[in-house]
Amino acid sequence: MTALYAGLFYVATLVLVGGLAYRIAQYARTPAPLKIPTTPAPITRAGVVARMFREVTLFESLFKSNKWIWVFGWMFHVGLALVLFRHLRYFLQPVPELVVLAQPAGVIAAFAMVGGLLALWARRFIVPRVRYITNYSDHLILALLVAIGLSGMAMKFVAHTDIVSLKAFILGLMYFDWRPLPQDPILLVHLGLVAALMIIFPFSKLLHAPGVFFSPTRNQADDTRERRYVSPLSPRKA
Amino acid sequence: MAPTKFNGKDHVHGDPIEIPPLACGAMADSKPFVASPAMQKPLGFPGELVDNWQEKAINRLGELVNGSRALRVYLDSCVKCGACTDKCHYFMGTGDPKNMPVARQDLLRSVYRRYFTLGGKIAPKLVGARDLTRDVLDEWYSYFHQCSQCRRCSVFCPYGIDTAEVSMAARDIMDTIGLGQKYSNEIIGKVFNVGNNLGLPQKALRATLESLEEEIEEDTGVPVKLPLDVKGADILLVTPSADFFASPHMEGLIGYAKVLHEAGVSWTLSSYASEAANFGMFVGSHENMKKVAERIRIAAEELGVKRLVFGECGHAWRVAYSFLNTLVGPLDFLDQNYPIPQHICEFTNDLIENGKLRFDKSKNDEFRLTFHDSCNVARASRMGDKPGGQFEIPRAILRATCNHFFDMAPETIHEKTLCCGGGGGLLTDELMDVRLKGAQPRMRALQEVAEEHGVTHMAAICAICKAQFSKVLPQFGFDMESIVSVHQMVSNAILMTGSRQAEEYDAAHAAPVS
Ligand code: SF4
Ligand code: SF4
Numbered sequence A: 001m002t003a004l005y006a007g008l009f010y011v012a013t014l015v016l017v018g019g020l021a022y023r024i025a026q027y028a029r030t031p032a033p034l035k036i037p038t039t040p041a042p043i044t045r046a047g048v049v050a051r052m053f054r055e056v057t058l059f060e061s062l063f064k065s066n067k068w069i070w071v072f073g074w075m076f077h078v079g080l081a082l083v084l085f086r087h088l089r090y091f092l093q094p095v096p097e098l099v100v101l102a103q104p105a106g107v108i109a110a111f112a113m114v115g116g117l118l119a120l121w122a123r124r125f126i127v128p129r130v131r132y133i134t135n136y137s138d139h140l141i142l143a144l145l146v147a148i149g150l151s152g153m154a155m156k157f158v159a160h161t162d163i164v165s166l167k168a169f170i171l172g173l174m175y176f177d178w179r180p181l182p183q184d185p186i187l188l189v190h191l192g193l194v195a196a197l198m199i200i201f202p203f204s205k206l207l208h209a210p211g212v213f214f215s216p217t218r219n220q221a222d223d224t225r226e227r228r229y230v231s232p233l234s235p236r237k238a
Numbered sequence B: 001m002a003p004t005k006f007n008g009k010d011h012v013h014g015d016p017i018e019i020p021p022l023a024c025g026a027m028a029d030s031k032p033f034v035a036s037p038a039m040q041k042p043l044g045f046p047g048e049l050v051d052n053w054q055e056k057a058i059n060r061l062g063e064l065v066n067g068s069r070a071l072r073v074y075l076d077s078c079v080k081c082g083a084c085t086d087k088c089h090y091f092m093g094t095g096d097p098k099n100m101p102v103a104r105q106d107l108l109r110s111v112y113r114r115y116f117t118l119g120g121k122i123a124p125k126l127v128g129a130r131d132l133t134r135d136v137l138d139e140w141y142s143y144f145h146q147c148s149q150c151r152r153c154s155v156f157c158p159y160g161i162d163t164a165e166v167s168m169a170a171r172d173i174m175d176t177i178g179l180g181q182k183y184s185n186e187i188i189g190k191v192f193n194v195g196n197n198l199g200l201p202q203k204a205l206r207a208t209l210e211s212l213e214e215e216i217e218e219d220t221g222v223p224v225k226l227p228l229d230v231k232g233a234d235i236l237l238v239t240p241s242a243d244f245f246a247s248p249h250m251e252g253l254i255g256y257a258k259v260l261h262e263a264g265v266s267w268t269l270s271s272y273a274s275e276a277a278n279f280g281m282f283v284g285s286h287e288n289m290k291k292v293a294e295r296i297r298i299a300a301e302e303l304g305v306k307r308l309v310f311g312e313c314g315h316a317w318r319v320a321y322s323f324l325n326t327l328v329g330p331l332d333f334l335d336q337n338y339p340i341p342q343h344i345c346e347f348t349n350d351l352i353e354n355g356k357l358r359f360d361k362s363k364n365d366e367f368r369l370t371f372h373d374s375c376n377v378a379r380a381s382r383m384g385d386k387p388g389g390q391f392e393i394p395r396a397i398l399r400a401t402c403n404h405f406f407d408m409a410p411e412t413i414h415e416k417t418l419c420c421g422g423g424g425g426l427l428t429d430e431l432m433d434v435r436l437k438g439a440q441p442r443m444r445a446l447q448e449v450a451e452e453h454g455v456t457h458m459a460a461i462c463a464i465c466k467a468q469f470s471k472v473l474p475q476f477g478f479d480m481e482s483i484v485s486v487h488q489m490v491s492n493a494i495l496m497t498g499s500r501q502a503e504e505y506d507a508a509h510a511a512p513v514s
């Protein structure tokens, strides 16, 4: 079992990192033939950085758009961020002060994360417009995330797992000094699903995470009169 | 006109951005006429649907995705959150779920997934991927011609996904396989042959301008000129050709001429580039857009002008402001001390701010005005030095020239403005049904200010908006002439030096001798 999971995580990490690197390189390489910021847009690079920062931390456009999706989406993403941060304690030795301090918040965050997900999922059934645009894969990804969240919470609140051996296993993976994985069924499920998520990431709509940074309507400055924008469409100088 | 059972008067009351119940397939039959081989060829497209269209379309999609970061990122990134689903005026007006921006994108995304993504290749059902069949192509033709490329959806999407980019790509693919849209492609052909969308030749243009000069002089006593093809003029004015012949566009042109006259600048129109519009953008063809844009650079160079000013036209301003310098630049032969290009509203507003223009606002007292932000100006360009100048400057002009100005509801103006319903190459009679329905949100917003503030007129700075409103306003119970040009208001109120109006005004306002 240990060998199986060790192998799985190496593969998953490779696919995630390799796949994302490939996608990001692809986005970066693809030309942007014209300036198309959605205006009013910032007119300086600094302004664009600020716009992007607000977009990825506060979900500014979504806030303008739909308060329900915003609340639930934000709950889920911030919850996820805190939960991930809390998980650093399994990867770092010694555990940094900040990660220790974040432990209680991370626990509450798990509820926010799963709650947000369930509410977003409910919208896919209740709101006819959203039901119309939902594919099976959208349900599957939600199911996967909810299952990861619930199995994680089960280990915290229902049946504690042996986190000391778990940490040894994870550090062992990182330093190629393998240690046995605790044979706890909930843990196995949790880890298996996480690996699955890592593997589908670069092939799914989860690409929105790197994608948002490459979105020309959001990452371009409105400065065509101040600086000529040259692209592959521009006439070649003789 | 395509038959429509839609009666605007029954729909004009209500929340402008009301979300309708879903009406699946309601607009499936809305289709524009297909371009004939004679219209396709000059644009470099096959005359009719080619035999191996499926293969060619998929290849073209691949080329477009490789050539446009926006398209690639947008096809990959949508999470189906639904935030955009109620933001399109065509959805609000029709209830057809395929007019929800994300569903419109999905028409193309489903094909992209099938042929270009791992998930779509192995498990198409799971990820909503579809083979490119004749039915899918028919859907493309129908629903990608129910998008005015207004970008309202892109404002609200958390990733800025711009359905306009997707529509343009889809139209490009359809043109590439020989399935073009008659209205847009015929017009692009006219621009190549004659110089403008209307096919107005130089002689007719000159005669029109002369009769306008006579009209202005008769009215004001001032010999205002509308010069054509004058070499060595300082400014080339490029304006939509509708300004040369139809109301209320022409009144706007008279306004520009009066302002330019009063500013004392030398300026000219060009018969070679007698059209600001660029339908190459609507059909998503970079080649054609570039070719149409090229005329403007050539005209500017041949006439030896120093400045480039654009008249009131929405998408033309987008192309001019955002794309021109990229497509046909560098425009380094122009005077770099002025904005390149400049919008006529910027030009007029500068003069107003510097106290160079005098107005008798009471001349516009019969107008209780509101302002329609044209999408392409609002969400795809700018005026002035600051973000949002495109909202402030036209309003500043209206406030300087009219006593009664009222804005429509905040969720329907500025960056959230609602399209007129006729943009993006849809301004053709056979699409009247979708144009009327798409206009409903804007018409409701207008109805609200009409009731609250007694608004009688709506000003706009886009030739397509003006033409569309002239057609749809009566259907919603408004007067056809309640759409006006911004520079029409300027024209009505301006007190040109030495004009009859200025004399009368000064006489009436001279210090009373008591
Ligand atoms: S708002 Fe953007 S991400 Fe959400 S469904 Fe619409 S296009 Fe997709
Ligand atoms: S660009 Fe405008 S017309 Fe097209 S889908 Fe978006 S909101 Fe609708």
Ligand code: SF4
Residues within 6 Å of the ligand: B148, B149, B150, B314, B315, B373, B374, B375, B376, B377, B418, B419, B420, B421, B422, B423, B424, B462, B464, B465
């Ligand atoms: S015609 Fe006017 S309102 Fe309609 S898309 Fe163009 S600019 Fe927007």
